[in-house]
Amino acid sequence: MVRAGLSAARLTEAAAEMADEVGFDHVTVSALARRFGVKDASLYSHVKNLRDLRVRVALLAGEQLTDRIAVAVAGRAGKEALVAFADAYRRYALDHPGRYAATQMRLTPEEAAGSVALRRSIELTYGMLHAYGLAEPDATDAGRLLRAAFHGYIHLELGEGFRHPREVQESWSRSLDALHVLLTNWPSQREEGAR
């Protein structure tokens, strides 16, 4: 009998591919076992349980996404960095919807502990914002708004929440223009009033 050659890494990789094909929450232990021509019980020597498998995919995807962003923003600042960051983010989500969905999982602190990707992505965001001249606490607020806008946009786009015919790419570009304007004119505490 030939062994299938399973390992946690190979299972994670295959689960990630599967997530992109059929959706992250259709990744099941049995389906994954079927893909390897193996009984489902066999996977439990490599992976604790379904949750464990999903967390591994989430961490893998998080690293890939962060890597792409890091490459994209390297050596850029201001609007160029913003657009590069955003496009890399969106590109990854559209190329790998299942993996992207995995990155949205809520991890416990212990689960997230092993990953450097999270910390690195925060650093990348802050670096970009500092280049815009934002310091604390504005950088935190702006960072949250940026992350929210990116994620929300992708979420809507993946969910086909855009029924309106206007091209998504065009809308996305305009929104990035707008966010650029926003970051350059970020309203600090005292200067803003009603209307």
Next chain:
Amino acid sequence: MVRAGLSAARLTEAAAEMADEVGFDHVTVSALARRFGVKDASLYSHVKNLRDLRVRVALLAGEQLTDRIAVAVAGRAGKEALVAFADAYRRYALDHPGRYAATQMRLTPEEAAGSVALRRSIELTYGMLHAYGLAEPDATDAGRLLRAAFHGYIHLELGEGFRHPREVQESWSRSLDALHVLLTNWPSQREEGAR
């Protein structure tokens, strides 16, 4: 034997409550049946299947959310309307996380057809943006960015994506200030350039 008095409406209502308590994707037919002291097969006279049940919850939640927003923005314009809209949105999501998750379901056109909430919420958004002086295609772009920002923010907040200690409420307010500035200075096609 006393009948439990099931109906599609009561099941939907109970499922919505359950979603808020245990999370939208922990709402199962069997758990719902258990809650009514009834066998799971009994629910299938009232509801086609699990998907059907979830869609009903999604439509219910969509209507509730839209109603709240409509009440909040009534008679307001500009920043007041923006803040009222956003706060109503966030309030609903925090009060009813399970129902809110349901509103994020991706519905087929047939499933969404029966609901007026979707159309109405779009009208509300456009009304607000027109008061900011935005016309097409800027209104569409700005509307998408707003929805994305709101949803993304809530998503991060519900998922405890905010590890940083800065108060969420404060961040949210600052982000709304920023979005207000953004809407009043929306960069139209020609006036924007590099940096």
Next chain:
DNA sequence: ATCCCTTCCTAGGAGCTCTAGGCAGAAGCC
């Protein structure tokens, strides 16, 4: 060649969705 560890197996329990068909209240008709 033997030992041992790892890999994969079979067997099986428990929970889930959903279908088919049955019985017994509730509602309508005479």
Next chain:
DNA sequence: GGCTTCTGCCTAGAGCTCCTAGGAAGGGAT
């Protein structure tokens, strides 16, 4: 009231899921 009919809930059961326990067989070290 007595009758039929409708419908709300039932039991039975198939098929899928996750996961545990314990067994057998391949591959490496000695």
